[in-house]
Amino acid sequence: MTLQAIKWQDNQLYVLDQLLLPLESQYINVRDVKDGWQVISKMQVRGAPAIAIVGCLSLAVELINTSFEDKDELLDTINKKLDYLVTARPTAVNLQKAAEELKAISKKLYEDNLSVEDMVKLVSSWCQKMLDDDINTNKKIGWFGAExxxxxxxxxxxxxxTHCNTGSLATAGYGTALGVIRSIHEQGRLAQAYCTETRPYNQGARLTAYELVFEKMPATLICDSMAAALMNCRKIDAVLVGADRVIRNGDTANKIGTYQLAVTAKCHKVPFYVCAPTTSIDLNLGEGKDIPIEERPCEEMTDIAGIRIASPGISCWNPAFDVTPAELITGGIVTELGVFKPSELHTILQAQ
Structure with missing residues (x-):
C-alpha cells in the first residue's frame, strides 16, 4: 500500500499536511477554494500533479456545498474560482491547464439543456476522475522509464x-520519477536509490526518504552538495527528476538544484531523465527563460522549524525552481506515452 496525500471521501477533501512529515501524519479538511489555495501556497500539498488535483477538488467541494440561483451564477463562480486558484503557485503548469480545460467543459455544460444540479454533479465528477487518471498515468510513466x-x-x-519528491506524496499515487524507481524495485532490479536532501525545504530528506523507507526500498540520503562526489566514486545508472513545466523545446523547470544535477550528470556521462505527465508540458512557451519562476520567502532558507540558523541581517535569494536546458536531458523525457528526446515532444503531442 502506498502513501496517500489526497483523500476524497463522501464529497469531502482531505490533504496530508506535508509540512509535518515525517514526524507527524495529519490530514487537513479542505472545505472550499480558499482552503485549497492556502494548502497549495503554503506547500502543505506540493508536486505539480497533486497541486492540480487538489485545486480542482477544492472547487468541487465548494460547488457541492453551495446553492446557486441559476447557471449564470454557477459558471461565473467556476471561472473566478479557477482564476484565483492558478495564482497560488505560478511555475507548475498542471493546474493552469486543468483550469483551462475545466472552464471549457463548464461552458459547454452551461450551453446544454442541463439543470444547475446536473451541471454541479458533472463538473465535480470530472474533478474526482483526476485522481484515478493520475495514478494510471504515473504507472505508465513508471513502466516506460524502467524499461x-x-x-x-x-x-x-x-x-x-533522484531529487526533491516525485512519489505518492506529489501525485494522486505511485509517482513520476519516484514511480520509475518504484517500478524498477517491483521488478527486483533496484540496487540502491539515492535521494538528495533538497534544500531549502528538504523535500528529499523529509518526504522522499520517508516514502523510500515506507516502501522498504534500498535507499540512501545524501546532501545536495554530495551529488558530484557520488557520481565520481559510485556507478550511478541514471538521474531521475520530475517537472513542474516542460516547454516546447524541451527546457524544463523543476525544483531548484535540478539544473546543477543535470550539469553534473552530463560531466560524468550519467543519463539524465525528466519524468512527467503530458499535463506538465506547455507547448505555448518556446524557451526556458519564458517560464515564470516562483520566489519563496527568505525564512525557508534562514529558519528550520521556526529556529533561525542563518546569520541575522543576511539577505537571501530563494527561487523555488530552476530551468534545465533541453540539451542536458540526455536520457529523455518520460511520459505516459513513452520516452522521447526533448526535440520530439512538440511533434508527438501535436499528433495526439
Whole structure:
C-alpha cells in the first residue's frame, strides 16, 4: 500500500499536511477554494500533479456545498474560482491547464439543456476522475522509464539518484520519477536509490526518504552538495527528476538544484531523465527563460522549524525552481506515452 496525500471521501477533501512529515501524519479538511489555495501556497500539498488535483477538488467541494440561483451564477463562480486558484503557485503548469480545460467543459455544460444540479454533479465528477487518471498515468510513466533504464543496464541491477519528491506524496499515487524507481524495485532490479536532501525545504530528506523507507526500498540520503562526489566514486545508472513545466523545446523547470544535477550528470556521462505527465508540458512557451519562476520567502532558507540558523541581517535569494536546458536531458523525457528526446515532444503531442 502506498502513501496517500489526497483523500476524497463522501464529497469531502482531505490533504496530508506535508509540512509535518515525517514526524507527524495529519490530514487537513479542505472545505472550499480558499482552503485549497492556502494548502497549495503554503506547500502543505506540493508536486505539480497533486497541486492540480487538489485545486480542482477544492472547487468541487465548494460547488457541492453551495446553492446557486441559476447557471449564470454557477459558471461565473467556476471561472473566478479557477482564476484565483492558478495564482497560488505560478511555475507548475498542471493546474493552469486543468483550469483551462475545466472552464471549457463548464461552458459547454452551461450551453446544454442541463439543470444547475446536473451541471454541479458533472463538473465535480470530472474533478474526482483526476485522481484515478493520475495514478494510471504515473504507472505508465513508471513502466516506460524502467524499461529504458533497465535496457541500458543490461542484466545489472541499477543505482539511481533522484531529487526533491516525485512519489505518492506529489501525485494522486505511485509517482513520476519516484514511480520509475518504484517500478524498477517491483521488478527486483533496484540496487540502491539515492535521494538528495533538497534544500531549502528538504523535500528529499523529509518526504522522499520517508516514502523510500515506507516502501522498504534500498535507499540512501545524501546532501545536495554530495551529488558530484557520488557520481565520481559510485556507478550511478541514471538521474531521475520530475517537472513542474516542460516547454516546447524541451527546457524544463523543476525544483531548484535540478539544473546543477543535470550539469553534473552530463560531466560524468550519467543519463539524465525528466519524468512527467503530458499535463506538465506547455507547448505555448518556446524557451526556458519564458517560464515564470516562483520566489519563496527568505525564512525557508534562514529558519528550520521556526529556529533561525542563518546569520541575522543576511539577505537571501530563494527561487523555488530552476530551468534545465533541453540539451542536458540526455536520457529523455518520460511520459505516459513513452520516452522521447526533448526535440520530439512538440511533434508527438501535436499528433495526439
Amino acid at each position: 529504458s533504464i533497465l535496457k541500458s543496464a543490461g542484466g545489472r541491477n541499477v543505482q539511481l539518484l
